Amino acid sequence: TVFFIVLTSVAIQGTTIPLVARWLQVSAPMEKRAAWPIRPRSLQPPGASLQELVVGPGSPITDQPLVELGLPVGTMIVLIERDDEFTVPTGSTVLVDGDRLLILGDDASIQRFRERLAGVPDH
Structure with missing residues (x-):
């Protein structure tokens, strides 16, 4: 039962956090940065x-x-x-x-x- 509770909690939180962040207007787009073209x-x-x-x-x-x-x-x-x-x-x-x-x-x-x-x- 503990496994089921943890799995359910992760599934709910993991899918709703981005939605809540956008709704509260606290999300920001990730800065796109070009990779250096050398090794x-x-x-x-x-x-x-x-x-x-x-x-x-x-x-x-x-x-x-x-x-x-x-x-x-x-x-x-x-x-x-x-x-x-x-x-x-x-x-x-x-x-x-x-x-x-x-x-x-x-x-x-x-x-x-x-x-x-x-x-x-x-x-």
Whole structure:
């Protein structure tokens, strides 16, 4: 009987939660995000990782060419996703709010870049 009660409860709750959420207007559509068009694990050098960062509104590094950003040594922006299109950046590429960046580097270098992206002053 316990199994039947649990099964009935799951069936009722599982099918009604989305309906109640829409009725209460608390549901939100899932954000569709394009998958990166590369296989990260096969491209990473030892000690490096690929991480995703997003350029937020008002980031101090927007509207500047990448060559002027002074990326930490050993850090490279591999791909930029903007408006559902992927771009391999060059030195003249300018970042804008909402850009999704795929960054290759060691964890410490990527963390330094993450702090610059957020406007944290260098130590």
